[in-house]
C-alpha cells in the first residue's frame with residue numbers, strides 16, 4: 001500500500017530531471033554518472049531521488065546533513081543497483097553521517113548483523129536491517145583520490161547486499177540459481193585464498209588487503225575494485241571480474 005501511495009504521490013520520479021544544483025554536485029562528486037548513457041543516467045537519477053527522499057538522514061558530532069552529503073552517498077550507493085529492477089536497499093532506513101572518522105563509545109549489542117570497519121576509530125558500519133554509518137572526511141578523501149581501490153560507500157552498501165539473505169554476512173548475497181551459487185562460492189573461495197597469499201607476500205594486489213579479514217570483507221573490497229578500477233580487476237582477476245559482472249548485471 002505504501003509503495004502504491006508513493007507511486008501516486010510522486011509520478012514525476014522517473015521522468016523529471018534532477019534540479020540543476022543537484023546535477024552540479026553529482027557532476028563533481030559522482031563522476032561516473034557523467035559517462036553513463038542517457039537511459040542509464042535517467043535510471044540512476046530516479047534511484048538517487050528516491051534514496052535521498054526516502055531515507056532518514058542524521059548528522060552526528062555536530063554535522064548538519066546537506067544536499068552534497070545526501071547526493072554523494074546516494075549517487076555511489078545506487079551504482080550497485082543499476083542492473084537490478086527493484087530497490088535492493090529498502091531495508092536501509094537511515095544513514096548516519098559523522099564529520100570524520102569517529103571513536104566508538106560502546107561495544108554493547110555487537111554480534112551478528114553488524115559489520116564495523118576499524119577498531120576504536122571507525123571508518124564505517126553496516127547494520128542488518130539497520131543504518132549505514134559513514135564518515136564524511138573519508139568519503140571526501142576517496143573522491144579526491146578516485147579512481148583508487150577504496151570507496152567506503154560502495155563497501156558498506158556491498159555489506160547491505162550481503163545482509164539481504166540473513167544477518168550473518170558471509171560474502172554470499174542472494175544468488176538466483178544453485179549452479180550460479182556454486183560457481184560464486186568457488187570463485188570467491190579461490191579469490192580469497194589468492195588475496196591472502198598475495199598480501200602475505202606483499203605483492204600489492206589490485207584488491208585491498210582488508211579483504212583478507214573474512215569472506216564478507218572480501219566481497220566488499222572486490223565490489224569496490226569492480227566499480228572503481230574495473231580494468232585492473234579484469235586484467236589481474238578475470239574470473240572474479242566476470243562473476244561480479246554477472247551478479248551486478250552491469251559492466252563498469
Ligand SMILES: [Zn+2]
Nearest residue numbers: 115117217220
Ligand atoms: Zn567491511
